[in-house]
Amino acid sequence: MSVLVRSRTIGLCSAICPLLILAVPIPAGAQRQAIPLNDHTRLGQRFTVNTPIMVVRVSVPSWTDNEGGLTLTLWDSPERKRRLGEQSFADIPDNATVDMVLRRRAPAGSYYWEVDRRTGTTRVGLYADPLPTESDDCAYIDGVPARTLRFVFSTVPSALPTPEIAALLHQLRTGEPQEKKDACRALAAFGDSRTVPDLARLLRDPDLSHMARLALQSIPGPAAAAALRAALKNTSGLLRIGIINSIGERRDALAVRDLTSLLSAGDTATASAAAVALGKIGNAAAADALMRAMRAAGSAAPGIFEGVVTCADTLERAGEAKRAASLYDALVDSQAPEAIRMAAARGAVASRGAGGLDRLLQYLRSPAAGLYRVGLWALQRHVPGAAATKAVLDALDTIPNERRPTVVEGLGRRGDAAALPGLIKLTGAADMRVGVAAVGALARLGGSEALATLSRLLAMADGVLSSAAETALAALPREDVAATAASLMDGADAHGRSAAIGLVFRLRLSGFSARLLKALGDSDVAVRSAAVQALGTLGDADALPRLLDIVTDPRGEGEGEAAAAAFTALARRLDQSQNAADMVAARMASAAPPARTALIHVLGDLATPSALARILQALKDSDAGVRDEALNALCAWPSADAAPELLRLASEMTDNALRLRCVRGVLRIAGSADMPPAERLRLCRDCAPLIRRDAEKRMLLGVLGQAGLAEGIALAQPHLNNAAIREEACAAILAIAEKVGLPLPSAARSALENVVAASGDAATVRRARDLLAR
Numbered sequence: 001m002s003v004l005v006r007s008r009t010i011g012l013c014s015a016i017c018p019l020l021i022l023a024v025p026i027p028a029g030a031q032r033q034a035i036p037l038n039d040h041t042r043l044g045q046r047f048t049v050n051t052p053i054m055v056v057r058v059s060v061p062s063w064t065d066n067e068g069g070l071t072l073t074l075w076d077s078p079e080r081k082r083r084l085g086e087q088s089f090a091d092i093p094d095n096a097t098v099d100m101v102l103r104r105r106a107p108a109g110s111y112y113w114e115v116d117r118r119t120g121t122t123r124v125g126l127y128a129d130p131l132p133t134e135s136d137d138c139a140y141i142d143g144v145p146a147r148t149l150r151f152v153f154s155t156v157p158s159a160l161p162t163p164e165i166a167a168l169l170h171q172l173r174t175g176e177p178q179e180k181k182d183a184c185r186a187l188a189a190f191g192d193s194r195t196v197p198d199l200a201r202l203l204r205d206p207d208l209s210h211m212a213r214l215a216l217q218s219i220p221g222p223a224a225a226a227a228l229r230a231a232l233k234n235t236s237g238l239l240r241i242g243i244i245n246s247i248g249e250r251r252d253a254l255a256v257r258d259l260t261s262l263l264s265a266g267d268t269a270t271a272s273a274a275a276v277a278l279g280k281i282g283n284a285a286a287a288d289a290l291m292r293a294m295r296a297a298g299s300a301a302p303g304i305f306e307g308v309v310t311c312a313d314t315l316e317r318a319g320e321a322k323r324a325a326s327l328y329d330a331l332v333d334s335q336a337p338e339a340i341r342m343a344a345a346r347g348a349v350a351s352r353g354a355g356g357l358d359r360l361l362q363y364l365r366s367p368a369a370g371l372y373r374v375g376l377w378a379l380q381r382h383v384p385g386a387a388a389t390k391a392v393l394d395a396l397d398t399i400p401n402e403r404r405p406t407v408v409e410g411l412g413r414r415g416d417a418a419a420l421p422g423l424i425k426l427t428g429a430a431d432m433r434v435g436v437a438a439v440g441a442l443a444r445l446g447g448s449e450a451l452a453t454l455s456r457l458l459a460m461a462d463g464v465l466s467s468a469a470e471t472a473l474a475a476l477p478r479e480d481v482a483a484t485a486a487s488l489m490d491g492a493d494a495h496g497r498s499a500a501i502g503l504v505f506r507l508r509l510s511g512f513s514a515r516l517l518k519a520l521g522d523s524d525v526a527v528r529s530a531a532v533q534a535l536g537t538l539g540d541a542d543a544l545p546r547l548l549d550i551v552t553d554p555r556g557e558g559e560g561e562a563a564a565a566a567f568t569a570l571a572r573r574l575d576q577s578q579n580a581a582d583m584v585a586a587r588m589a590s591a592a593p594p595a596r597t598a599l600i601h602v603l604g605d606l607a608t609p610s611a612l613a614r615i616l617q618a619l620k621d622s623d624a625g626v627r628d629e630a631l632n633a634l635c636a637w638p639s640a641d642a643a644p645e646l647l648r649l650a651s652e653m654t655d656n657a658l659r660l661r662c663v664r665g666v667l668r669i670a671g672s673a674d675m676p677p678a679e680r681l682r683l684c685r686d687c688a689p690l691i692r693r694d695a696e697k698r699m700l701l702g703v704l705g706q707a708g709l710a711e712g713i714a715l716a717q718p719h720l721n722n723a724a725i726r727e728e729a730c731a732a733i734l735a736i737a738e739k740v741g742l743p744l745p746s747a748a749r750s751a752l753e754n755v756v757a758a759s760g761d762a763a764t765v766r767r768a769r770d771l772l773a774r
Contacts (some may be wrong), residue, residue, distance in 0.1 A: 037115060049157075052106060069092060072113060130149060135538030180210065184215045191215055262274035266295075279306070280343075294308055312351075345374040376410050404437075420449050421449075459499055498524065519531035520550065585611070635661055640669055640673070642665070647690070650662035692721070710740050713736055715735050727759060
């Protein structure tokens with residue numbers, strides 16, 4: 001039975017057995033490779049085990065996409081005559097392992113597992129290791145043995161002891177209902193032909209039929225199959241539907257005649273179950289029966305359609321592509337539900353391989369959105385060969401305009417280098433959407449031709465294509481991109497130089513310091529600006545004085561400010577803020593007033609002790625603009641180190657505007673998130689006598705509430721008498737009281753009583769009363 005699960009790195013099997021039986025170890029010096037299932041129809045591995053196993057575990061790369069899926073099937077041999085287990089997985093995380101837990105343990109011997117039916121829109125596959133010598137236990141690629149490769153997998157042996165069959169039969173005959181179910185469950189794993197008669201007798205029992213048929217479904221040999229077939233004649237309703245399902249899972253070819261007779265049953269559910277079972281059996285007789293039933297039923301029996309598409313899938317996996325294609329074709333032209341017709345359309349292309357090109361092109365042109373999506377899917381996965389790739393490119397003009405960008409993207413996902421010449425030409429398409437799609441497709445294909453084209457497009461003045469090329473180049477190997485960027489930076493085209501620097505910055509490419517420093521003197525402002533930004537992130541210590549040159553003598557508007565930001569960022573990244581501040585201070589003496597102003601701004605951003613000292617000196621500068629910038633830097637200082645100077649200035653200054661700036665600077669520092677409460681309160685206390693306006697009083701009250709110390713109440717309480725800021729004073733007192741906690745000091749209780757009396761805000765009064773009542 002196939003079960004769809006969302007994949008994860010599975011620890012499930014540790015509950016069965018902690019021991020992993022690994023196959024051949026990787027030879028010394030061997031290189032592991034990832035093989036995408038996207039490039040193949042199926043990938044498999046023959047292997048031999050010396051003990052019974054319950055789990056097959058396969059390692060699955062998904063190229064970090066984490067959304068691909070596949071179906072894992074265990075067969076008796078590479079000839080795939082008997083299926084022993086099957087499980088489907090979706091959304092597989094990259095490099096996860098997927099575990100297929102068998103319903104019945106497989107005894108020691110040789111087996112073959114295989115993955116196929118890939119889902120998702122991105123890559124998913126298997127890891128392969130080289131073998132030291134050729135081996136029959138090897139990887140299979142599209143059914144062909146690769147005798148020097150082994151896919152990465154392991155098995156988990158059965159840790160369950162083999163029970164006594166006689167004891168289980170006794171339990172089955174005499175036990176309570178739950179004991180009989182437990183016996184059926186055990187017989188599904190260990191039963192043999194001796195247990196078939198007893199299990200068969202339970203198939204008509206409404207309570208036990210389900211467990212009995214699951215046991216018979218798992219027991220190998222003709223006896224169990226015959227018992228299920230016989231039960232078709234003496235059961236009905238849901239019991240018979242369950243038995244039909246088990247016959248389908250066994251793929252019992254001898255049941256085709258009985259199942260065919262049920263296709264015309266008046267019970268639609270029974271007919272649908274029989275159709276699906278015939279589809280799973282999937283031989284010529286089953287296919288013929290289903291086709292006759294589909295023609296006779298028209299649209300009246302949707303279950304028949306599901307059986308036909310299941311049969312076509314079974315035939316395709318068994319290598320009978322021609323017969324499968326005829327069933328798919330019939331379904332596409334039938335009255336089946338759209339979902340089944342679209343599945344059939346996909347099969348109609350996939351089963352023909354390279355011969356499916358005509359249908360692929362037909363679907364890409366089809367006005368039906370569903371068929372178009374099938375064509376797009378098939379383009380990426382199901383019609384191999386360079387001829388098909390070129391045919392789609394040649395037919396692009398016959399595909400509706402709105403679909404062409406997506407088809408071009410599909411050609412990139414197809415991964416065929418034969419598309420390169422056509423995609424390169426399409427980068428110049430009149431429809432910009434097609435051009436952008438072609439750029440993205442080139443990135444998926446890679447190679448020297450794609451790289452050269454993307455480099456050319458990156459240097460173009462066209463912003464859309466240049467931006468698309470930058471994004472595309474970011475997906476290519478870094479060493480190739482670095483060589484491209486270096487070539488463009490050394491070139492004559494200014495836009496190419498600027499775009500290359502942007503690419504270096506985006507990808508954080510190393511080894512470009514010298515070129516970036518050279519670009520600071522470029523004649524083109526865009527190149528200079530790009531170099532300044534990049535140096536802030538990628539530069540070394542040699543870049544600091546060069547950036548400072550631009551700060552003091554910018555060539556264009558905004559360049560000085562950008563260089564200042566880059567200088568500060570680079571100094572911090574290199575952990576050289578103190579050295580950088582000393583470098584700035586050394587330039588102050590000889591700099592003109594505008595340059596000194598810019599340098600003070602840099603010192604404020606660096607915020608080192610020596611920077612603070614130099615800013616204090618600048619407060620006495622002969623130039624008013626320099627003095628003003630120094631005061632701005634002091635008021636914006638990030639630590640409490642500037643507070644004493646601000647307080648001193650505020651107390652000494654006669655200019656009210658300047659004094660106000662100093663007071664606000666002190667309150668801003670006091671309100672800093674990392675300021676200790678005691679220091680916050682001290683600054684408030686020192687600043688309070690200097691405050692004149694209500695706006696600064698509100699700031700003071702807010703900081704007192706942040707501090708949350710009882711001593712702050714005395715500073716806040718006088719403001720209850722000021723109607724303009726009364727509510728702010730109430731809020732500050734309340735915040736302090738709540739942070740002080742219980743029991744409240746007497747001063748806090750008295751202040752809260754005043755809040756109750758003074759506040760006009762109901763919520764504030766309620767909170768104050770609640771605190772007083774505690």
